[in-house]
Amino acid sequence: xxxxxxxLFTRTWWRYEPGxxxxxxxxxxxxxxxxxxxxxxxxxxxxxxxxxxxxxxIEWWYALAFVAFGFTDVIESQALTSWLIWIKLAxxxxxxxxxxxxxxxxxxxxxxx
Numbered sequence: 001x002x003x004x005x006x007x008l009f010t011r012t013w014w015r016y017e018p019g020x021x022x023x024x025x026x027x028x029x030x031x032x033x034x035x036x037x038x039x040x041x042x043x044x045x046x047x048x049x050x051x052x053x054x055x056x057x058i059e060w061w062y063a064l065a066f067v068a069f070g071f072t073d074v075i076e077s078q079a080l081t082s083w084l085i086w087i088k089l090a091x092x093x094x095x096x097x098x099x100x101x102x103x104x105x106x107x108x109x110x111x112x113x
Contacts, residue, residue: 006082007082008082009082009083009086010081010082010083011081011082012079012080012081013080013081013082014028014079014080015078015079015080016028016029016077016078016079028077029077029078030077032073032074032076032077033073033074033077035070035073036070036071036073036074036077037070038070039066039067039069039070039073040066040067040070042066043063043064043066043067043070044063046059046062046063046066047059047060047063050063053106055102055105055106056105056106058098058101058102058105059102059106061098062095062098062099062102065091065094065095065098066095068091069088069091069092069095072084072087072088072091076088
């Protein structure tokens with residue numbers, strides 16, 4: 001049972017080791033940082049769109065969810081742990097739900113963001 005709890009909640013699956021000879025180490029680290037940058041750009045685009053159209057405050061939550069997902073990628077660029085995977089999953093579910101609500105409510109004609 002303790003092994004299952006470890007796998008589900010406390011295990012560290014990967015840790016960044018600068019200078020490691022692993023072919024996986026550096027690309028994974030830098031990919032996560034680049035991905036974080038992309039999430040921050042999406043957050044800025046959503047916030048900008050809200051400032052232009054002044055629709056409901058749910059768009060601020062949508063932008064904040066992108067920021068939070070970006071921060072999880074910054075953390076992941078240093079270490080991937082089980083608890084972080086659960087947080088990323090919860091954040092992804094929130095992003096999908098928020099996107100559906102915002103797009104349906106305010107931008108039914110748009111499909112981009």
